[in-house]
Amino acid sequence: MSPPRALARLQFHAGFTLDDAVEVVDYYARLGISHLYASPILRARSGSTHGYDVVDCHEVNPELGGEDALRRLVARLRSRGMGLVLDIVPNHMGVGVQNAWWMDVLRHGRTSRYAGYFDIDWQASDPLLRGRLLLPILGAGYDATLREGHLRLARRRGEWMLRVYDDHLPLSPESLAGLTDDAEAKHDPASDEGRAALHALIERQHYRLAFWKLASDMVNYRRFFDINELAGLRIERTAVFEDTHKTIFRLYAEGLIDGVRCDHVDGLADPRRYCRQLRHRLDRLRTQPPPEAPRGGAYIVVEKILAEDESLRLDWRTDGTTGYEFMDQVSAVLHDDTGEAPLTELWRNLTGEGADFATQAVRARRQILVDSFEAELDRTARALFAAARADVATRDVSLAAIRRVLAELLVHFPVYRTYAGGAGRDAFDAAVFERAVEGALRTIRGEDTDLLYLVAGWLGGEAPRSLPPGPVRRARERAIAVFQQATSPVAAKAVEDTAGYRYGRLLSRNEVGVDAARLAISMDEFHRRCVERGATLPHNLLATATHDHKRGEDVRARLAVLSEVAGRWVVTVEHWRARHASLRQRAEGRMAPSAADELMLYQMLVGAWPLGLEPGDDEGLERFASRIAAWQRKALREAKRWTRWTSPNEPYEDACEDFLRSLLSGDGAAELAAFAQYIAAPGAANGLAQTVLRLTAPGVPDLYQGTEYWDFSLVDPDNRRPVDFAARSASLERERAPEEALGTWRDGAVKQATILRLLSLRRAHPELFAQGSYRPLSASGTAADHILAFVREHRGQRLLVAVARHTAEWLAGAETPAIPAACWEGTTLPLPEGQWRNVLGDGARPGGVTEAVGVFGNLPVAAWVSGA
Template sequence: MTIPTATYRIQFRNGMNFDRAAAIIPYLKKLGISHLYASPIFTATTGSTHGYDITNANEIDPAIGGREGFDRLVQALKAERLGLILDIVPNHMAASLENSWWKDVIEHGAESRYAHHFDIDWSRRLTLPFLGTDFEVALEADEIQIKADPATGKPSLCYHDAHYPLNPCSYADQEADLLETTDKKCIADIHSRQPYRLTCWRDASHDLSYRRFFEVTGLAGVKVEDPEIFEDTHGLTLELVRNGAVDGLRVDHVDGLANPKEYLERLRRETGPYCYITVEKILGAGESLPADWPVSGTTGYEFIASLSNLFVDHDKLARLQAAYEATTGQPVDMPSQLREAKLLMADKNFAGEFATLLALAMKILGEETGKPHPDEEKIRTALRELVVSFPVYRTYGTKDGLPPQSDAVLAKVVNTISAGPNAPDADALSSLQRILRSGEGQTAQEFRTRFQQLTGPLMAKSVEDTLFYRHNMALALNEVGAEPLPHPYSVERFHAEMAERLAQQPDALSATSTHDTKRGEDARARLYAITEAPELWADAVKRWQSMNAGFKQMLDDGSAPEPAVEWMLYQALAGAWPRELETTDRRGLQSLEDRFAAYVEKALREAKLRTNWGDSNDVYEDAVIGYARKLLSSENQTFLKDFARTLVPFIKAGSSNSLAQTLIKLTAPGVPDIYQGSEGIDLSLVDPDNRREPAFEALDAQLAAIGDKKDETAKLKQRLIANALDIRRAAPELFGAGRYLPLKVIGNGAECIVAYARVAVDDALIVVAPRLSMRADVDGGLHTVAIDLPDELAHRKYMNVLTKTDVEFGRVLDGSHVARDWGLGLFHRC
């Protein structure tokens, strides 16, 4: 297996196609990238902006160049000796009429060849919740008619531009008459004879007959645990791996699968031992990747969490919390807020999935006793408590029960629930634990699988897509894979996590930005600094609230925006503010305003407090978005000038954090993953903002024009990447099997430095990175510290990788030496 030196993530679609990607390969080569890391390339729904809504897993999407374009890209990569990693999506496909498999299932129901390719409950008719209202209402309004499908000429139930095929048995030889009917009773009768029923989209949360991806009704779960279905869905993927076009695979949402271990073992057998495989897997606090999965590791969200913890000033979080509470007028109670968000998911957003679980539990318990279980409400309460109390995405039980690691997780959850204030009936909870641990039979296995496929989405939607938009104290910590509850942290803990990373998954991806992160890595780096200066930030928010008070509106349900949202708006804007933006630049302000307004709408709806995606509160949204737009009006100069002036120290600290976290990503255990454009300055907001195509021509020109160390941060970051990746290419063993050795920092301000070495036989690399730079400005930082070098590192000559000059160290590495060169140090033994 060839382990990548560094990967570069490309988002296809939105202007990016195979030929466009091929054109930037020379630039990626100069940057030091070893593998292009592609978003899904298989045919997706028309107009897809991301490619995860696949309609044909065995065709390369013509919209981005098709097979011919793909082959040209592969040829161009091989010419430069670069590899290719594909993002594959085994868990789901588009529940779209463009998907021929799905359309065949709609037409033929359980008799379709593909009926069991999708995770469908065939004990009832297939629900298709794609109407804007109830079927009867839509029919009465003449929105549903019988028309010929333009693609096939066959009769179909037509709803606007969608043609749902009719089962041939439902109309026999009446095709001609059927196409001429406008009789509503006849249409209703035909609908009742279909293997499906058209329903309102609002019914999906409580009445859905197929497993979906999270809350996305348009993505239907696929049963890849079946060997035949695995083959049907992976044919082209395996062909591309076996013919050498593809060197690695990234498995999307592995926790959505019925049996991730079994799937990965089959994938490994089919791809062979040399395919580099990583999995998208969110690791909870203290959780590790199952050791028996045949993969190189995760896609790196836990690495982002480690970096976030490292750069946040945990000593001052309490002061920031106090300021936030004073501004909002409400106490911060994260455990309660998390529980509230999870209960919302269990009771509403995933009500249907929960009802299925409850029905399975009652069936199992009834079969055991030979009669219906008398305490359904007790079982319901216990099951509800169990699903909302899980601290990790899921366990990994199979037909044989739970493996030891998963059993320990379940036992800890049950013990916590039993001792908590919301403890359910002990016997009911014990019964559910027993079924999950060792319940035998098909129904118990199904319960175990469904339970495990629910806790992950429930966790993700509760934390990442609800709590992170409700709790706005420190937006830098509201990131995918982060621990939502406050906790102590230290440089020593960071070192321990990196040592553990080296031991458990040394070849995993190390990310700082992805297509799913809540904001770009440089926006996050800047916002870390707010935790260092809580009073400065709080005073600024008070000023800005006063300056912009005239933009607020008082609605029937309260002020818009409310204080918590104001705090969020100013902090999010601080992260996204371009450092070069002048307050008089009308065009620049307008561009930022448009991007920011889209972010605000998403943030309000994801919070699910006064508006949401299903029932939008237009009056409230318009008021808050209007407030956000007025903030950035070129006429609002008093605020804009104060805002830009206040950001100066945060921007400076953010630049230091940006370079430091980049340096760590490039040298710590793992394979550095660079998200498109983030080798420059990435101040993007949440998707779709972070999926915009970067200005590759400008990045290429910038790399070619890099000069001395006085270049601005964007060039320094790009140069740091290029120089460090030169070393990674030249010394792969140093970064793969090389030891991770924490280095002791001594002197005033030592807490503002993180230092470590990577050590292999006859090779070593010393890394010195700043943190808490606003505190360092007071305490002296690098100028007042020294790094103690152990015998194996001391009295040696090194090359300064950043300046390409040689230097010799004795027993210590003087921090002032590092301070002269970009404020960070990277030294490779000569």
């Protein structure tokens, strides 16, 4: 197999189509990218900005230009020897009137040919929902919506339908009998009689309309997280798998795509089976690829959040994950663990919050279960209850007790999910459950202890296959599947989208796939992770920015500097808190912003402060303030302390925004700008370091759109803003060496030049990166701890990589990230024997013990190649 050398992720929508991508292929080819990596391109809901709400699996989205545009894009890619990897969404679909499968289910209920496509619980505990589908789409209570005339019988395209606001829902065939030409008048909700008749008609449907806020308590279809408009698929059914992947398989068989990225694999009932089935089908399809298509098997990666001690299962037969774990590791190795104590103390002293991140995560899980996942909790509990009832030995166990025990297991679950099946748990999953049970034992009622162990056994501790075929075995297998599908959305919403917005010790460590409790890792641990990845999943993606990141890669790189200058940061924040006390307002009985929200705001302001933004630039400050205000409002709602999406506390939010804008319109802007400048140069050094490590460590680098310049983006939609490809193309044409581009480092060209040089090297020597060994290299001397270095080697070709870290003591307050030669005095690196050529600059040198300054020059990063 020939894996991709390097991917460039593009976000497609009506404002950036497949034809628009045609125009940037040449740019990415010159940069050294081997494959474009596209967001989902199948037909999504109208106006979708991300494509994850697919409504038709059989069509390339016409808003993106349709299949003709896709073929034009692929033709251009093939002309440059490039390929295309496609993001696919096997877990769910967007539902509503644009989804014909969903509409058929609404019309025919359980008898619809598509009823088995969606993960619907037709045996809901609520008798009003049994055999019906809950539609939580009303903007108010059902009675009020009916009385206000938002529900009406209407004729549309010769067919009677139920008009709900501006949409039209189908009516069941059996309910249409007796509707005559005057039916609309007879069902007019303006009169008591008409309203009663309309209600009676609605009650005869296969769906039940409800206020959208009732979804978390009552919804009887599996959702993507807590999003009502995204319904889970039963992809484990072969017919559903084949139908939903029909177009993907055709595109692959025709040589239009070269691989896939599988979104949210943990949402599937059986990820292992799915991945192996996908690999098998793609292997069978690509028997005679078009001559212009790249050779080799399909490239398959999965979006998967791994815990610190968790590895992707190799028997899934994928090429790896989308790289969140690398994002964590490369960030952590650039943080300084000496800053942990003062930063933790600052957080606790200012906020009065003594809980660590793990405690915050447990609290968030408990709240999320109540706020967003009551229906999922009920569904899982009833699956376990069915398993109990199926066995005469446990028939007296109550549903209420199971629900209590289950809730505590979910609250204390330490990973996103486990993968037990008929064969039960493997060793890793067994250890996960042991930790979950230990946590639950601390909080459950004493009389539920025995049941806790019993439930843990049902959930894979006892292999269902050891039971004889029959109802007990089937019930256990179903309970395991339902439980495992419930743990990942609870974890994601609680950890990423709640605790991550509540715990603000250092926001550079609050990121997707990152444990915010861990501030830093050692160089030895980073090296160990690289060696493991090279040995097991050498084609795993390496990401440092994605469409889902909370803060841009260079925001995180700059904020990492706070771990090095923690003492100064503490004093600065305390000064700002006192200085800006008069700007806080009382809103809804509390001061706004709270101490926690204020501390996190300061971090975002200095971390994302645009290079070159001056305190006197009113227009620039306004643009920056608007971006930060949008982030702030989203962050406050995600934290769910004083406000939330389902019930916004606008007075508090508005007061927080007033505080922000007052900061940036007064003298405070100068101090913020000064501190941002103080950490800018070491932050840029960190940014270059993580760029070089992503491009040279074992794995396949993923370049998110636009991040070849400095990436000071915020959470979406800010990180999906239009990219100025014209500017990037123009700077690329100049082909400056990174050492030269360092002189104007604020424009981002030095980062682009570094990427160009390293991607060009990957193109010239693909086997060195795809198969080369990885050996840590240790520096000696006074600044040895500031150097992370390693050697990649394959068949006589060698690459030496070295990056500087923890450079604040040299660069804080400096005008440039160029490291003064005196900083390296007395520090050496043992270059292996041979003749070495500088990749990022000019010149050559022999191997042997070499002064660090001779390796780095002025740059904070270095790459030297030998034998190539």
